[in-house]
Amino acid sequence: MDSPGGIFGLGFQAGQGQNAKLETFSQELRLVSASDQDFRWLVGLYYLNTDRALVTRGFIDIDGSDQFDNTALLIANNNETNDNNAYAAFAQVDYDLTPTLTLTGGIRYDEDKREQTNVVTGAVRKTSFDRVQPKVTLTWKPEDGRLVYATYSTGFRSGGFNAPNVTVPVFDAETLDNFEVGFKTQWFDRKLTLNGAAYLTNVKNYQYFYVDAATASQIIDTIDKVQIKGFEIEAMAKLAPGLDASFGVGTTDSEIKRSLFPSDVGNHSPRTVPLSINSSIQYRGDLSETVAGFVRIEHQHIGKKYWDADNASVQNPYDLLNARMGVEFGNYGLYAFARNIFNEKYYSEFFQPKYSGLDVAIGYRGTPRTYGVEAKVKF
Secondary structure, eight states, X not given: OOOTTSGGGSSSEEEEEXXXXXXXXXXXXXXXXXXXXXXXXXXXXXXXXXXXXXXEEEEEESSSSOOTTOGGGEEEEEEEEEEEEEEEEEEEEEEEEETTEEEEEXXXXXXXXEEEEETTTOOEEEEEEEEEEEEEEEEEEEETXXXXXXXXXXXXXXXXXXXXXXXXXXXXXXXXXXXXXXXXEEEXXXXXXXXXXXXXXXXXXXXXXXXXXXXTEEEEEEEEEEEEEEEEEEEEEEEETTEEEEEEEEEOEEEEEEOSSGGGTTSOOTTBOSEEEEEEEEEEEESSSSOEEEEEEEEEEEOOEEOSTTOOOEEOOEEEEEXXXXXXXXTEEEEEEEESTTOOOOEEEEEOHHHHOSSSOEEEEOOOOEEEEEEEEOO
């Protein structure tokens, strides 16, 4: 959508585009003990190499056409390459304290080495992040189909470099401590599955992103401390032969505990959705000896969404209804689908001027009503 009067009232529109090239290579090696003993273990190593080249440009938009390569219209131009090498070593042991009680302990070490080259100036930046992450879980399984657990775990998300020439050149690694209790159960000869969990997570250097208009870049920044708590419950039922249904509810209550901006303390963290509900029903049955029919309907309720740390922009709740039906024969399938049947209007991303630096808010609309056909072949 065009900005009224042009960007900052200058009479012309602005555009932004990116060219990206990504190559990755990963390898994992695991050594696992026999499973039919009271003491079980596994050890492993992991490696990931990522090479990414990214060109980000902001430009004067004359007529809405592709003007990415017109250097005469450039407002911002970032050209970078990023070389990341991530290494990890991990181990886990399980010990059956009793026939129904198991203690699990694990530990993981991650190291991420990052190097960025500014292709425009030739400047090179290097940094690395590392973290030891312990985990312990106590599991009680009183009988088949019943399980209760309590766990303490830690997490790590590497920091890194934003694009050259932006206001936040480096963002810190995100770490967390998580406490969780839950259960996994099956009832009525496995016709009903009922699972639930409650959790409390303390996050240090909570990572979030926004768009910076001056450099036409997406910036990852951090909030000092955030606490997140909530619960999830899901049920899956076999109502009749071929007829299955599911229902799930999740809550997220996040609170900014410490921030560079004191006025944000006590607010929800960016992009928090306090309530979400998912449900589905599907039927698969034989239409003939060689052909099966399939019908599935899904409903999603997405509660209000807090876009930014100041909680000034809040998206109202909305509902999505999707459907899919088709026929399957041997290794082939033919399906018709419809998504967002009621054509709900919502944003998948939204940034207010306070964060983007623009004179108007910018947003990306969610996918409108979509329908079509698909074919599937199994080899």
